Amino acid sequence: EDQVTQSPEALRLQEGESSSLNCSYTVSGLRGLFWYRQDPGKGPEFLFTLYSAGEEKEKERLKATLTKKESFLHITAPKPEDSATYLCAVQAWSNNDMRFGAGTRLTVKP
Amino acid sequence: EPEVTQTPSHQVTQMGQEVILRCVPISNHLYFYWYRQILGQKVEFLVSFYNNEISEKSEIFDDQFSVERPDGSNFTLKIRSTKLEDSAMYFCAAGAFFGQGTRLTVV
Structure with a gap:
């Protein structure tokens, strides 16, 4: 069964303190791994899709990387406005839906 | 312009009533989805x-x-005879x- 585990559950950083969020996955044939940002009471906001091991994508202070077993979301010099829950999801070739992890709740203090 | 627009943003309904949640996606996608997220839990595929x-x-x-x-443009999710446990955010993708989701509250 496809599974997605995110760690840590919560992360508190000082502004400017870089860190990484982890997404470990088990899927029978990865079609794509997705990262989203979700603010309270809002829908998931698309950040990245990664398709194959070794792939990296960047957007502002965020960089996502992918291996055959996990993905990392690296946050460089975060700002308070980066505070949100970050969700990871996988999509397998065998079906069309996305399977989500529970998310990492990031708080960045000024 | 958002890729997906959902209405209403919040719906309160009595247990046992029917609700219809609406979604207007950008038409150049092939696949459309409904997901739900119970408060404090994972996003789940429907x-x-x-x-x-x-x-x-x-x-x-x-x-x-x-x-x-x-x-051909609107996309609806109908929930018949709602139950308390149907209370959640419902997302169209x-x-x-x-x-941005519809917050459904069943009372």
């Missing part, structure tokens, strides 16, 4: 829709639920892009 037909559905998507695309 159903996918392709070529005006259901392509996949989860165990959650039982006979209480139905989806339609009545006019076009491809990888999610709407």
Whole structure:
């Protein structure tokens, strides 16, 4: 069964303190791994899709990387406005839906 | 312009009543989805829709639920005879892009 585990559950950083969020996955044939940002009471906001091991994508202070077993979301010099829950999801070739992890709740203090 | 627009943003309904949640996705996507998120829990897949037909559905998507695309643009999720445990955020997605959701509260 496809599974997605995110760690840590919560992360508190000082502004400017870089860190990484982890997404470990088990899927029978990865079609794509997705990262989203979700603010309270809002829908998931698309950040990245990664398709194959070794792939990296960047957007502002965020960089996502992918291996055959996990993905990392690296946050460089975060700002308070980066505070949100970050969700990871996988999509397998065998079906069309996305399977989500529970998310990492990031708080960045000024 | 958002990829997906959902209405209403919040719906309160009595237990046992029917609700219809609406979604207007950008039309150049092939797949459309409904997901739900119970407060404090994971986002869960409900159903996918392709070529005006259901392509996949989860165990959650039982006979209480139905989806339609009545006019080629709007996309609806109907929940018949709502239960307290149906209270959640319901998200429509076009491809990888999610709407802002409808918060359904069943009282």
